[in-house]
Amino acid sequence: MGRIQLKKVTKRFGDVEVIPPLDLTIEDGEFTVFVGPSGCGKSTLLRLIAGLEDTSDGLIEIDDADATALPPSKRGLAMVFQSYALYPHMTVRKNIAFPMKMAGMDQAEQDRRIEAAAKALNLTDYLDRRPGQLSGGQRQRVAIGRAIVREPAAFLFDEPLSNLDAALRVGMRMEISELHKKLDTTMIYVTHDQVEAMTMADKIVVLQAGVIEQVGSPLELYRTPRNKFVAGFIGSPKMNFVEGPEAAKHGAHTIGVRPEHIDVVESGGEWHGTVGVAEHLGSDTFFHIHNTGLAETLTVRAIGDVKLNHGDTIHLSPRLEEMHKFGADGLRIG
Template sequence: MANLELINLRKAYGDVEVLHDINLSIADGEFIVFVGPSGCGKSTLLRMIAGLEEITGGDLMIGDTRANDLSPKKRNIAMVFQSYALYPQMTVAENMAFSLTLEKRPKAEIAEKVNAAAEALKLEALLDRKPGQLSGGQRQRVAIGRSIVRNPQVFLLDEPLSNLDAALRSETRVEISELHQRMATTMIYVTHDQVEAMTMADRIVVLNGGYIEQVGSPMDLYNNPASEFVAGFIGSPKMNFIKGPIAQAAGATTLGVRPEHFELGEGEGALQGTVTLVERLGHDTILYVRVPDIGVLTISLSGQHTQQVGERVSLRPNPQFMHKFDAEGRPISG
């Protein structure tokens, strides 16, 4: 296991700079998630740490070692990709053992490591099967197991759940989180899915346009976003943004209100609107309400509610949870 230090890391392709002065400290055993929209640089940054992309400038420290010029193998890092990249002609056990076999490790050592990884990933009953006989979730666990047997200092996972359906994504997400707790190994996980980021990370690194927008725990980012971008990216359903006279009256260019921070009913600051869509989730009810001069607002109500499309409703934002942003999208205190 190891801590990492990213010091003024830069990446450029010719004259085009895609990552700008990335500074980040990652503690030994921490679960870090890089999140952001497509093209923000999160996968490029992961590949730079892995040694698969050259570092244009700055320093990458793995433990006490400057790793910029180390080959991927010498960094003692394991990477799990979006595609499983398993050998179809090999069994699960053979796939997991492949790197150790290439290193000509003793057979007893290989068997011990493969069996330990299989137990951790609940793959014991599948060791004699081939990838074509496995589900997508099982194949992804085999790919993770292939990394575990190497006992790396750091695990890098690049959108590992993207190819799975919703149920398997949820199941495998829990398994990866449990695995991290058992192994206490440093993990860096890349995703565009903010739900994965919120549920898995010790800390989230939000990237936008090659810059770090904010670093913090999931609840830090949710409750205290450092920019309008972070406020809109973290949270599902997304934060509502209100501009115009209402925002100006509050001393802001934009007001941000999360869907759960609206209440139904008349009162001071109430907005009148018409329900355009209702999503009944059982545990929650999501209303989409069109308000004149503002647009459609998303409202999340706990439990089951009876509102119908076309119904007129009154909404009151809770002033205690309003977020104010200036013209540059930065938070305004007070």
């Protein structure tokens, strides 16, 4: 079991309230991602759940039992940090075994768990190597293996991929998602990277200044963001926002249109502008458009390798059915 409930959980550092009273339920077996900009409180919230920070007010329940005052070792959770924190003089086997050895576990049970974790993480051939002989991705898998053998109620990941290069991050993202399917255990994952959040999560929790802005599945947040902040944070490249007369024409203070929902047309489009930088990715081309009279820059996604040059005039047609409308308070209209 791994159901975690936060009830009016609050965190203050002196007189500064970094997390106002907050309610959240993470169901057993869910892959939940905390996402938001730097300083939004996502890592602090994870540390409160882990017991590495004390709550100022409120309750933390794990499987319906009050864990608010329990030390980290008694919560049945396993945390994987951004830093691998491996012992360089120990083999992979001994690194993975370390928490079980400290707990005085029987050697036969240690061996069983090590073999199972190594198989799940494709580390069987590396058990007798030391961390210095491994790649960054392999070292991260060892750190995850050390968490797996504890057989926790939930795994807590604090930006575990930020030290890896882009290609390794994509690979490890898939490996952690596959691991979640295999283990069917609750996982809470902190990241500032909304692409990681969108591709990995069952449920995303979007945070800003310690406040939960929205909770939902990746597609719920993409399709129906509850406010302008969530709309601008979820999706890559980010949503275009337009104010003024064009927004008023659609009955809103601000309209938002994602780059993939603006079509490039030969002529007669509702909007037009001048092509600035074009990012040719093969499967897609991203155009950054100036002189539209709508916003400083509009970003438009075109399918394939579209041939338009810097300085060309471009005609655009936003898909009205995909347009998002926001009031002056930033909240979604309708």
